[in-house]
Amino acid sequence: MTEKPRAADPGATGSVPGGSAPAEQAAGDGPRVVIRNNRKIGKTEEAPAAADAGADVPAEGLVEEAEVVVDEIEVETVDGPIPAGPPVVDAPAQPVDGGAVAPLGAELEALRAELDERTRDLQRVSAEYANYRKRVDRDRGLVQEQATGSVLAALLPILDDLDRAREHGDLVGPFGTVAEQLTTALGKFGLTPFGEQGDPFDPTRHEAVAHQTSADVDEPTCVQVMRRGYQLGERLLRPALVAVADPE
Known part of the structure; x- marks a missing residue:
């Protein structure tokens, strides 16, 4: 048909041959x-x-x-800016065939193996550095303690003289004050005297120079202290010279 x-x-202008749109519309x-x-x-x-x-x-x-x-x-107009639509995300490219997946998988495994190796190297170096720091701190502490012990050991004869003067009642007046100040100053470095009459005998700290028996003791006891011993912290600087009484 x-x-x-x-x-x-009537409102349109003449058409152009070939199917073109009207030139313009009527007002x-x-x-x-x-x-x-x-x-x-x-x-x-x-x-x-x-x-x-x-x-x-x-x-x-x-x-x-x-x-x-x-x-x-009918044409509907919208006031204000036109809201933007959701962002267009390109889909990840898919491999054309399975042949390209194998090289990528092998390369990924190689990278993972290298990363694991580098991680183990870093952990090993970190552990070695931590041990090195502990060893250096320990050695530094030992060197400092040895230096302090050497200086205090050189002062022990002076402390022995002060003990003998104290036994004879010579530490009076200004001389007694100086002796107390010296003992206090040396105590700040960790110097601790030990060895009192009546202490239980400890062969690791006491040096027995005389033995006797007594019915007044139940165990080996220091009955006389010839020279007090000293220790620096947990370190023994000098054992105490004592006379020991054993039970009968």
Whole structure:
């Protein structure tokens, strides 16, 4: 069935051959959409009946042009900026075939193995450095303690003289004050005297120079102290010289 050519719209300008859109619209008209349909009339098609006796019938081989005009199109405007849609994320590229996966997997395994090796190296170096710091701190402490012990050991004979002067009652007046200040100052370095009469005998701290028996003791006891012993912290500087009484 053929379509009749529609009469030109009064509000539209002349159309350009070849199916181009109208050049411009009439003032005051709304948006218009023109759809054209070009068909070539063949020999077997019947010519459309004319609307009146004077209508022209398209000749054979000519192009029949039909247009459909949509008079009104509602256009909705939006105030403000148009909201942006969700970001477009490109899908990860998929391998064309399984042949490219094997080299990537092997390279990934090699990188993981190298990372594990470097991690173990770092842990080993960290442990060695921690042990080195502990060893250095321990050695530094031992050197400092040995140096302090050497100085204090050189002062022990002076302390023995002060003890003998104290036993004879000579530490009086200014001399006694100086002796007490010296003992206090040496105590700040960790020097501690030991060895008193009546202490249990300890062979690791006492050096027995005399033995006797007594019914007044239940265990070996220091009954006389000839020379006091000294220790620096837990370190023994000098044992005490004592006389020991064993039980009968």
